[in-house]
Amino acid sequence: MTNLADNLTKTAEKHGDRPAVKLDDFVLTYAELQDGAGRVAALLKDKGVEPGDRVGLVLPNVPHFPVLFYGAISMGAVVVPMNPLLKGREVKYYLEDSGAKIVFAWKDMAEEAGKGAEAVGIECVEVGDDFVEVLAGHEPDTEVVSREDDDNVVLLYTSGTTGQPKGAELTHHNMITNAATSAETLVELTEEDVVMGCLPLFHVFGLTCGLNASVLKGSCLTLIPRFDPGKALEVVARDHVTVFEGVPTMYAGMLHADGAEDADMSSLRTCISGGSAMPVEVMKNFEKTFDCIVLEGYGLSETSPVASFNQPGQERKPGSIGTPVRGVEMKIVDDDRKDVDQGEVGEIAIKGENIMKGYWGREEDTAEAIQDGWFTTGDMAKVDEDGYFFIVDRKKDLIIRGGQNVYPADIEEALYRYPGVVEAAVIGIEDDNLGEEVGAAVALKDGYDVDGEELQAFAKERLAAYKYPRAVWIVDELPKGPTGKILRREVEAPEKAPK
Numbered sequence: 001m002t003n004l005a006d007n008l009t010k011t012a013e014k015h016g017d018r019p020a021v022k023l024d025d026f027v028l029t030y031a032e033l034q035d036g037a038g039r040v041a042a043l044l045k046d047k048g049v050e051p052g053d054r055v056g057l058v059l060p061n062v063p064h065f066p067v068l069f070y071g072a073i074s075m076g077a078v079v080v081p082m083n084p085l086l087k088g089r090e091v092k093y094y095l096e097d098s099g100a101k102i103v104f105a106w107k108d109m110a111e112e113a114g115k116g117a118e119a120v121g122i123e124c125v126e127v128g129d130d131f132v133e134v135l136a137g138h139e140p141d142t143e144v145v146s147r148e149d150d151d152n153v154v155l156l157y158t159s160g161t162t163g164q165p166k167g168a169e170l171t172h173h174n175m176i177t178n179a180a181t182s183a184e185t186l187v188e189l190t191e192e193d194v195v196m197g198c199l200p201l202f203h204v205f206g207l208t209c210g211l212n213a214s215v216l217k218g219s220c221l222t223l224i225p226r227f228d229p230g231k232a233l234e235v236v237a238r239d240h241v242t243v244f245e246g247v248p249t250m251y252a253g254m255l256h257a258d259g260a261e262d263a264d265m266s267s268l269r270t271c272i273s274g275g276s277a278m279p280v281e282v283m284k285n286f287e288k289t290f291d292c293i294v295l296e297g298y299g300l301s302e303t304s305p306v307a308s309f310n311q312p313g314q315e316r317k318p319g320s321i322g323t324p325v326r327g328v329e330m331k332i333v334d335d336d337r338k339d340v341d342q343g344e345v346g347e348i349a350i351k352g353e354n355i356m357k358g359y360w361g362r363e364e365d366t367a368e369a370i371q372d373g374w375f376t377t378g379d380m381a382k383v384d385e386d387g388y389f390f391i392v393d394r395k396k397d398l399i400i401r402g403g404q405n406v407y408p409a410d411i412e413e414a415l416y417r418y419p420g421v422v423e424a425a426v427i428g429i430e431d432d433n434l435g436e437e438v439g440a441a442v443a444l445k446d447g448y449d450v451d452g453e454e455l456q457a458f459a460k461e462r463l464a465a466y467k468y469p470r471a472v473w474i475v476d477e478l479p480k481g482p483t484g485k486i487l488r489r490e491v492e493a494p495e496k497a498p499k
Helices: 006-015 030-046 064-074 088-098 110-120 131-136 172-186 204-217 229-239 248-255 280-290 363-369 408-416 452-460
Strands: 019-023 026-029 054-058 078-081 102-106 123-127 152-158 166-171 194-197 220-223 243-246 270-273 294-299 306-309 328-333 346-352 374-383 389-394 399-401 404-406 421-431 435-444 471-475
Touching: 006 030, 006 204, 019 030, 026 030, 030 064, 030 131, 054 064, 054 088, 054 110, 064 078, 064 204, 078 088, 088 110, 088 152, 088 166, 102 110, 110 123, 152 172, 166 172, 172 204, 172 306, 194 204, 194 229, 204 220, 204 243, 220 229, 229 248, 243 248, 248 270, 248 280, 280 294, 306 328, 328 374, 399 421, 399 435, 404 408, 408 421, 408 435, 408 452, 435 452, 452 471
Parallel strands: 019 220, 054 078, 054 102, 078 152, 102 123, 194 220, 194 243, 243 270, 270 294, 435 471
Antiparallel strands: 019 026, 152 166, 294 306, 328 346, 346 374, 374 389, 399 404, 421 435
16 A cells, blocks of 8 residues: 655655755745645545545646645545646546546636546636635645555656557556656766756656656755746756756757856756657757766656666766666567567567556556567667667657647647648657657648638647647648558658748
């Protein structure tokens, strides 16, 4: 019997007066974080939420997020974190699929989240400056409900390439062990550390390696609600940040930000990167400019997320995602899930304490993804003679834009809503800043005369800001296979794709 929230209880007892979460001048101590979480637990119970029920969170990186997160899990609920940029119809899907009982939304996102909640018939609680007063009306519930190791603690929706996004069921055991691995093996956190919280907490990287690892060790998590390179440089200097965690685009942004050459980054002890492959040149220039070490790792929502890492104290190989972390095995397999020879390209398969229980409500997808305990990732890689893994390509059509997963069919669905669109194919276009940008090739019905800009505007109204295609171009028809299926891999963007 266990609960991820036990980590907060222990840390609050030991380091109650230490800062837990910071946002500019606002500071929440561990005692205050535990008190707030207890009041959230009481609020949820008053609203009829029971252990195992799903609770939606639609918030940016603000102190309310950890308060709500730990409050919900302490009373046994399962948290469904959502990107605060989602539109109403997208929120509706997550709430409907997860069977959420209630959703909390930050004041700036409450209108769209409210539309989704209304569509499925549940309450949307707006979270703003007066939320403290709302919580003050509830006495803290200090009980942390015991849960089984394999009980769900979060449902993290992950984008595939066919069908709708699926909810990865991460258990208390998954998240407890991966937070411990992050804190103890990768970053070697202590209560003296200040961790930069610019990774979104609704994403598994920020949730595990940022929030949960910090809470485990009593470190301070200093937040940026929405990443801005200049602000990140300012916060590192102001708060004496010792651990920076980010995706490659964040590193590139800081490197090229105004004032980067004069920025005081002397407090940095460790930088870790994940989410997508970091260009070696970006890594070299960042380390040279800021006199620090960047350690690159790899993982997915389904792996809680950390699976492999260039670990402190071991040889580091730029361009590699490192070696498997403790409690995790990795191998390279062919299409029949048979091991391939060292140096040969195949698909990464992962086994260990970090592997999700399954996809929520999708037994067939789960059975396909996990066989004999091995989860196949869809990422193509090879392993060298020292056991270091190198990503070669993605097997799936998933687009990773600035560390955010973008699901092509979702964008295509929005484009198909335009009356004149007959065919649409969404692909990733190489981009120096974001890694990949979203592009769309569209074929029109006879008699329709529309340009890419109008289609882009149409999609923009219906999709989250990070999803809509920055490049849309018109084609006569799209390449297809023998069955008539559109072949995304054969779609090519024009040399000067409109953006």
